[in-house]
Amino acid sequence: MRREAEMERRGLRGKLIVSAGVIVLFFLPVLFKSSDYVFHTLNMIAYYTIAVTGLNILLGYTGQISIGHAALFAIGAYTSALLALKFGFSAFLLIPLSGLAAAVVGFFMGAACLRLKEIYLAMGTIGLGGAVEGVIINWDTLTGGSMGLLGIPYLRVGSFVFNTQYRQYFLVYPIMIFLLLVARGIISSRFGRAMMAIREDAIAAASYGIDTTGYKLLAFTLSAFYGGIAGSLFAHSTGILFPDHFSMEVSILLLMMVVIGGRGTISGSIMGAALMTAGFEFLRGLKEFQMVIYGILLVFFILFMPQGIMGSLLMRKDRILLWLGWERK
Amino acid sequence: MIGNIILSGIPIGCIYAFVALGFSLIYSSVRLLHLAQGDLIMIGAYTGLLITSFYHIPTVPLLLSALFIVAILASLIERFIYRPIMYSHPSNRIICTLAVGIILRNIITASGSNRPENLPEWVLSGEPLVLGTRLIAPAYYWTIVISAVVMIFLTLFLMRTKVGLAIRATAFNRRLSDLMGINTSFMLTFSFFIGGALAGIGGILAGKVLFLNPGMGFGIGIKGFVGAVIGGWGSLPGAVLGGLVLGLIENWVAGFISSGYKDAITFVILVFFLIFRPQGFLGQKDEARS
Amino acid sequence: MVGMGKKIAMSIKQPILLELKGLSKNFEGLKALDKVDLTLKKGVIKALIGPNGAGKTTLFNVVTGLIKPSAGQVIFLGMDITGKKPFQISKLGIARTFQNIRLFNNLTVLENVMIGAHNSTKANFLAALFRLPSLKEEERKIKEKACEILDFVGLSHCLYLRAGSLPYGQQRLLEMARALAAKPQLLLLDEPTAGMNLTETAELTRIIKRVRDLGVTIFLVEHRMKVVMGISDEVAVLDYGVKITEGTPEEIRNDERVIRAYLGEKRSYKEKELAGS
Secondary structure, rough: HHHHHHHHHHHHHHHHHHHHHHHHHHHHHHOOOOOHHHHHHHHHHHHHHHHHHHHHHHHHOOOOOOOOOOOHHHHHHHHHHHHHHHHOOOOOHHHHHHHHHHHHHHHHHHHHOEEEEEHHHHHHHHHHHHHHHHHHOOOOOHHHHOOEEEOOOOOOOOOOOOOOOOHHHHHHHHHHHHHHHHHHHHOOOOOHHHHHHHHHHHHHHHHHOOOHHHHHHHHHHHHHHHHHHHHHHHHHOOEEEOOHOHHHHOOOOOOOHHHHOOOHHHHHHHHHHHHHHHHHHHHHHOOOOHHHHHHHHHHHHHHHOHHHHHHHHHOOHHHHHHHHHHOOO | OHHHHHHHHHHHHHHHHHHHHHHHHHHHOOOOOOOOOHHHHHHHHHHHHHHHHHOOOOHHHHHHHHHHHHHHHHHHHHHHHHHHHOOOOOHHHHHHHHHHHHHHHHHHHHHOOOOOOOOOOOOOOOOOOOOOOEEEHHHHHHHHHHHHHHHHHHHHHHHHHHHHHEEEEEEEEHHHHHOOOHHHHHHHHHHHHHHHHHHHHHHHEEEHHHHOOEEEHHHHHHHHHHHHHHHHOHHHHHHHHHHHHHHHHHHHHHHHHHHHHHHHHHHHHHHHHHHHOOOOOEEEHHHHHH | OOHHHHHHHHHOOEEEEEEEEEEEEEOOEEEEEEEEEEEEEEEOOOEEEEEOOOOHHHHHEEEEEOOOOOOOEEEOOOOOOOOOOHHHHHOOEEOOOOOOOOOOOOOOOHHHHHHHHHOOOOOOHHHHHOHHHHHHHHHOOOOOOHHHHHHHOHHHHHOOHHHHOOOOHHHHHHHHHHHHHHHOOOHHHHOOOOOOOOHHHHHHHHHHHHHHOOOOOEEOOOOOOOHHHOOOEEEEEEOOOEEEEEEOHHHHOOOOHHHHHHHHHOOOOOHHHHHOO
């Protein structure tokens, strides 16, 4: 009885924090209206967060490895850009369609590989990454090839055009938050549990009624969908697309964000995306050393903190809360 | 035309076979998809570059030096990076190999630019071989010869020696081998030693046959493991076969279709095999789900 | 004696739950199972014993669909389930525990049991996406049921602990709890008391009996003769993949062939254990 009251109080407290967060996210930025750079960074974080959340569902929760995720990001980006250039669709159409395009590719990819052993998925996704990059570069009549796809229009809803980073912020962040909530919904349901069961022990999972291939396919398709949406938002923000944006390196960076931020946690995706984006900005001067540092960081995390930053924090949640004086033992 | 394709396809196929062998060997021993294998080849090539920029040493010592340097590097990587996570979730381990690859690649990139694109003239030198109306470059025929020698040596080693048997036993069942008195810890590292050795030699060969650049490892790596897949994942003869076949097909595409799509065809082949024959030519059928 | 008669009478009346017909499994020349015939009646506790390597776990794996047999059939509730996938078989009402404990280590005790009840969940995907009330209701019910089961096995004190951090004996109890959450008609227990001390074993034995009283049919692989003799209604003996005999615990205990199978030709403490328990 008392426990329930306490949980209700905690629930209320949680809701207050969330409301405060929403207020901060939406009204504080008005103060910084003039700083386009800040919003550009914030938006970048959002795109990566969306893509990383998708990848997290696949890797962190279901334990499946996908090494060519940038390919799905690319499919979303180019689909959105080309549809916008040819048909001038509104954002309402472009964004879901790009997500869908990526999801379809993800679905077929998954259907081909997931019935095989795990390493085949790794190989298959590398193949996908390379193939998509190859198509982008070689089919230059469609994609602009190495010269890039130029002049991508801004997203618009009706006659309102999101032509500044500031304006895009108010489109991108609600979408991001919505997608995060959806992800959380999946995770804390039987679907999420089934996925985690597959990660922990696929044989036991199958023995308890979980169609492992089916759920892996679900996870893969979802992660592709998220990647596609992220790609679409990215394309209309930067206005130009180069094959470079979708190389294997980018795929690996996405994996890094999952691992460092915290696999198997939603907040980890945000943390990973934020840290890496900040890292890009600050370490830009170091150029190639940047990647060496990232590589070393990744090895470090896998060896010593495979749960990632948020993962480790959440594991020690009770001790931290105790330390903060918010919980009683 | 066919003749040309075969003549230039086989040496490249041999290099792919080296990578494929490395992959298969390491996977058989440690159940790890070692995505940094191609980058080890790149290190082999750059090691050769480094050595030859200081010393004018003949080919065989160069090969041996590269062999040992890369082999030791691989052993160290195994011992200190891969071993601690040996029982982690497979996805973790694979990501770790990716990370190692990134580090290797970018250290080389970051440490200098404007380097020669090939190993010097005297490496793998000789008279061009005349075959009917064709001239085969020395680098090409040496590649074939050296590859053949290495393959034979490796086969003999694994099949006929005690150590080879120990490696195969450890790969089959580590705990059981432990109980039999085999130092399995050493065997695991030794498997990487051999994988590194293969990469070292392959690197020198690649340094003559292909163009040197820090990113070459990844590309070769992918080709190598596609070779291992189509030949039969986990099967050593399959790896060699797959590598050679891939080299030939690639060259054929470059000759008849276009060289731009040369890389894309690799992925098409991969997807084709994954869908229709995941076990490759020589692999076991039950490489599918279990 | 009267109790015996009643038991026999009851078992004759009960329907057949599981039937294995001529089940064989070859692994590259090794005959793991050789034309095994077995029947399980509803409500019975049947033990499968035999020396190490006799094929007991292989038998379980074939029944639950993890391995395809080379020949023969598995018939459950009159349905031929041979070769069906594990997740399909589980939905028909068979649950199992594993010899080597396969828990979802990084998940909590409660989550492990909730996953056990996966077959009872029906919430559809959209409900999950938007956290509709129907989903929340189902979650609440599953959580409640899981808590009940954990209470039943005695693990209520560690609901939110990581499953992998539990001591060995409690991990086995957790495996049992997870299996119970699947509301099985047939429960396969693969060496449930392996590695447990005497107290834990007694506790688990008690729980198994209570589970049977709830109407679950139990098929267990067990090495400890005391446990086998104490709770089984019937015992089947496997050796080198062949079922050498079957019968009541008393019959088996004194069967020459069984003793020889375990011991070879020499007598040893095992035989004394068989004779004495």
